[in-house]
Amino acid sequence: MITKRIIPCLDVRNGQVVKGTNFVGLKEIASPVELAKEYSACGADELVFYDITASSDGRDLFTDVLTETAKNVFIPLTVGGGIRSLKDFDRVLKCGADKVSVNSGAIADPTLISRAAKVYGDQCVVLSVDVKRVDGVFRVFAKGGRENTGLDALDWIKKGIDEGAGEIVLNSIDTDGVKKGFDLEMLKAVTEISSVPVIASGGAGCIEDFITLFKALPKVDAGLAASIFHFGEVSIYDLKKEMVKNAIPARIVKE
Amino acid sequence: MTVILDYGVGNLFSLRSSFAVIGEPSEISSDPAVIESADRIILPGVGAFKDAMEKLKASGLVAALKAAAKKGTPILGICLGMQLLFEKSYEYGEHEGLGFLKGVVAPIPAKGLKIPHMGWNALEFGMKKHPLFRYLSEGDYVYFVHSYAAVDCDDSVIARTEYGSPVTAAVAKSNVMGCQFHPEKSGDVGLKILKAFCEMKEGKL
Numbered sequence: 001m002i003t004k005r006i007i008p009c010l011d012v013r014n015g016q017v018v019k020g021t022n023f024v025g026l027k028e029i030a031s032p033v034e035l036a037k038e039y040s041a042c043g044a045d046e047l048v049f050y051d052i053t054a055s056s057d058g059r060d061l062f063t064d065v066l067t068e069t070a071k072n073v074f075i076p077l078t079v080g081g082g083i084r085s086l087k088d089f090d091r092v093l094k095c096g097a098d099k100v101s102v103n104s105g106a107i108a109d110p111t112l113i114s115r116a117a118k119v120y121g122d123q124c125v126v127l128s129v130d131v132k133r134v135d136g137v138f139r140v141f142a143k144g145g146r147e148n149t150g151l152d153a154l155d156w157i158k159k160g161i162d163e164g165a166g167e168i169v170l171n172s173i174d175t176d177g178v179k180k181g182f183d184l185e186m187l188k189a190v191t192e193i194s195s196v197p198v199i200a201s202g203g204a205g206c207i208e209d210f211i212t213l214f215k216a217l218p219k220v221d222a223g224l225a226a227s228i229f230h231f232g233e234v235s236i237y238d239l240k241k242e243m244v245k246n247a248i249p250a251r252i253v254k255e
Numbered sequence: 256m257t258v259i260l261d262y263g264v265g266n267l268f269s270l271r272s273s274f275a276v277i278g279e280p281s282e283i284s285s286d287p288a289v290i291e292s293a294d295r296i297i298l299p300g301v302g303a304f305k306d307a308m309e310k311l312k313a314s315g316l317v318a319a320l321k322a323a324a325k326k327g328t329p330i331l332g333i334c335l336g337m338q339l340l341f342e343k344s345y346e347y348g349e350h351e352g353l354g355f356l357k358g359v360v361a362p363i364p365a366k367g368l369k370i371p372h373m374g375w376n377a378l379e380f381g382m383k384k385h386p387l388f389r390y391l392s393e394g395d396y397v398y399f400v401h402s403y404a405a406v407d408c409d410d411s412v413i414a415r416t417e418y419g420s421p422v423t424a425a426v427a428k429s430n431v432m433g434c435q436f437h438p439e440k441s442g443d444v445g446l447k448i449l450k451a452f453c454e455m456k457e458g459k460l
Contacts, residue, residue, distance in 0.1 A: 001417055002376045003396065072272075074445060075440060096268040123400045
């Protein structure tokens with residue numbers, strides 16, 4: 001039986017891992033390569049690297065980090081951040097990424113999804129969506145959650161899948177960094193319209209939040225989190241054991 | 256020397272790195288002479304069957320691959336590379352494969368399940384464990400990403416996985432082998448499979 005995936009997310013700036021609350025107040029914490037190795041050893045099913053640097057120097061540092069990680073870590077790697085063209089896809093895939101996550105770049109030009117899916121396959125294109133409630137409607141935000149695009153989130157996700165996105169990462173801005181659980185209401189709405197895997201992101205604070213997520217929403221394929229893993233608040237090994245105890249299929253890596 | 260076939264399809268970075276980590280020399284090549292003299296061959300592949308088969312033909316490597324298969328060189332097809340080993344595929348039409356293995360490639364009949372079959376799933380070896388899995392245990396997890404799978408290939412199946420129904424996960428017929436999953440993305444379990452493959456010698460397993 002296919003397992004539910006647990007995915008640590010590493011935001012990388014200037015070659016370091018950072019994580020903030022509600023997208024602001026970034027704080028640098030660790031070497032991404034070392035962190036990636038550790039996660040892989042304790043059972044992470046996949047890793048997501050977000051490049052949050054703006055400068056071109058930072059971009060080179062990022063691809064160095066990615067290359068070094070891919071040389072040492074043999075689980076799927078997804079890369080996102082600043083992906084706006086097929087050239088960007090090519091750049092990160094050559095460094096060992098398996099999937100590429102698009103967000104603002106796809107909002108600016110939705111054909112980026114279909115053009116990439118055609119060259120690299122649907123499975124390679126992940127549509128990452130930052131969503132926030134505005135007057136009771138799920139709206140898509142761009143530019144790291146700072147700009148309301150006015151797009152209806154469910155319509156946008158449907159369009160993204162039609163264009164060829166092979167997976168959806170749904171990040172709830174409303175619950176991001178709050179650590180009181182995933183946004184079950186928002187995730188439910190998305191899983192009901194999605195024919196491709198859905199990864200839940202934003203809000204996990206403890207092991208119980210993942211158990212609640214997978215029990216309440218069996219259609220969610222994976223749970224993604226950052227700081228709780230980075231700061232050791234949740235051990236992936238313990239989380240997997242608890243999942244299995246709760247009859248949620250999980251892959252446990254024996255140490 | 257393990258030769259990773261380069262015919263313009265697939266990401267060879269992780270494969271190359273996997274061999275480096277297990278301490279096995281490997282080379283990426285599109286040279287027929289190198290392929291014919293290889294100790295063992297990896298046939299990678301992602302994307303669509305038709306496109307990959309066309310590229311393989313255009314690369315001029317089919318003859319070298321056939322010669323290697325015939326003389327007993329261990330060959331491991333990975334993901335789409337495994338599918339190419341079969342007679343034909345029904346992915347967007349009907350396309351001829353290399354025909355090293357009996358069987359065809361058809362859509363995964365996953366009723367109500369998401370396609371592609373993407374993620375970590377458990378291997379079931381059945382009655383006999385193939386040497387490729389000598390370091391593995393029944394139920395070990397490996398990473399899959401695919402929408403099509405090999406069928407009508409009962410005599411060559413060496414591992415299955417469960418996705419709605421049993422799905423062909425790995426195949427072998429003497430020196431020609433294939434994994435539907437990605438050993439180079441399956442953590443330590445995958446590296447153990449590549450290590451076992453590297454221990455195979457020409458003509459015997």
